[in-house]
Amino acid sequence: MSAPKPQGFATASIHAGYDPDSLYGAINTPIYASTTFAQNGLNELRGGYEYTRCGNPTIAALEKTVAALEGATYGRAFSSGMAATDVLLRTLLRPGDHLIFGHDAYGGTFRLIDSVFAEWGITYTVVDTTSTDAIAAAITPDTKLVWLETPSNPALAITDIAAVAELLDGPQLVVDNTFASPYLQNPLALGADHVLHSTTKYLGGHSDVVGGVVVTNSAKLDEELAFLQGGAGAIPSVFDAYLTARGIKTLAVRMDRHCDNAEAIARHLQQSPKVKAVLYPGLETHPGHEVALRQMRRFGAMISVRFHDEAAARAFCLATRLICLAESLGGVESLVEHPATMTHQSVTGSTLEVPRDLVRISIGIEDLDDLIVDIDAALAEVE
Template identity: 60%
Template sequence: MKFDGFETLAIHAGQEPDAGTGAVVVPIYQTSTYAQDGVGGLRQGYEYSRTGNPTRAALEECLAALEDGVRGLAFASGMAAEDTLLRTVLSPGDHIVIPGDAYGGTFRLVSKVFERWGVSWDAVDQSDNDAVRAAIRPQTKVVWTETPTNPLLNITDIEAVAQIAHDAGALHVVDNTFASPYLQRPLTLGADVVVHSTTKYLGGHSDVVGGALVTSDAELGERLAFHQNTMGAVAGPFDSWLTLRGAKTLGVRMDRHSANAEKVVAALEGHPAVSHVYYPGLDSHPGHKVAERQMRSFGGMVSFSLRDGEKAALKMCERTQVFTLGESLGGVESLIEHPGRMTHASTAGSPLEVSADLVRISVGIESGDDLVADLLQALES
């Protein structure tokens, strides 16, 4: 009998009890090298841990199952995963389309590294299919999507944009970090590759840095694996083990993140100090219908603008007591940040520059009532 419920896969995919001891948790294979069965003879496929490690292999199999892909690859960070992917599929003279409010690290990688390598790029509002189509050039090899985007929570119709990319002979890549595979599976909607910062929701406990690629294309998976080994920015065995541990509870955590976010949004909407709330679960959000169709629920990320501008935003970030001022997201603890001066500072002076009145929060799994109370007291003048 085949079991394919998400929560079951998260706990069991790639994680059979250890054959030697019966241990139900994958061991940490903290080793760099492996004894060989003769010259050139691998023992169970392993020779050197940059090329392959049993703990990392378990994580990669689990990630592929969670995203309904055929190949998963684990990296030392989300940016290492992005860099490896782009160096695999792009060459000088190629063109990439990125979101108009892309994550600052992605923007920096494309504009400061790949542009110097001869890759051109355009940033467009990918909630507008016509804008994506208009940005395509003969040289376009990748359409890079975030949905929801970071930090404005814009929504892209994955199925539609995948078709636009494929009609142009380009790959469609989706950064699924904000949604996680529990809330959204881009590969099932037509995307070619999914990217994750596993530091965030997949790890879930703010104690590990990692990244991942998952693809539904076996041949592309082989090319990515070649570059993963060649470039070497792989996830270590302990980091892989921590990420596997986090993935086991992803489903129940995402349910709580989403439920708490809805409480927070209800409190922020209509508050006199708040001029706008960005959250795809709101009926007023322009991408709500698309998000409702392609997501299980709307996630734990919320952004909002303050009427009194940057000064009020900075003050609020300093006043919270349960929300910790920090530059990450997706952990069990709630975080607050000022994107313009923190995660998206690299976009200053560019078309992707973030408004100074914007605050971004990662809603954790604490008491929802406590989170609401903390934000309300921090908004008091």
């Protein structure tokens, strides 16, 4: 007997996508560490699986869970967020097509589009996606796709997803929802066509697994993604899928603690004369605050800080002790980085270049007082 359909987010995080198996009643999704599956006859599949590159019960359970949390019908998991990005772009675009994306997009996304897809004959326009007028002006007869990050990486700009969706007539809308997670924002409900996550970040949540996922309500896109998922083979390992699914079970409680800490730290940083600006959508001074209030449950756990010069930014990054200097984000531990020389160095010299006085902080779930002590000690080292 199947459990009733989960209604609340925290309940769905734990139960959606998997029922205890009928053989042994395992509460957690088993790790089906098998490359191949026995068949009942010639091409008569037992349970629908033949070869793990083309489908595996552990991976499928993860896909169903994320789809449920995003209010989607379909989900496909990949070996990394960039693999998911690559497969999604290859599915939606053809030579001669045009796409629009943000002037503060993730450096890895820009690098892929600029160095790989541009050589394939894809053209692109970089705009401030917070302006629907700018998006409208960039649309051409060849535009097939608008790619949004909201909040963006690392400027934490907020784009009105519903307004952009209403604007588009023809081009499809993809939202990279990594910074928000499904707990804080559901782009499909706001009009987006497809949603992408780097599951490496908040969904996994423990900095121990790399992955990506695409969710959609389009049966056609899902079929095409499934073909490339197996045909190109950029699938997660079953162990990675299991770890990600395990992380998702605590997503709701983690995100609330992440947000509690981030909201307090953003306001604390605002008080320092050594800080030029705090970029955090939970602050009333943030230009996207009102939009974030409408489309997000809370404001997230990413904070970007602009110092008065690059030297001060570098000094802060090198001075924290509890907050570790490292790339990535979304884990239980707090991390700090200098995007211009770390995650976003590939956009140097482009229209997406990150200010060199900017520091990005991923706020973890440690005790708030300990984080503030570490931040204050690091600020004391900034001249």
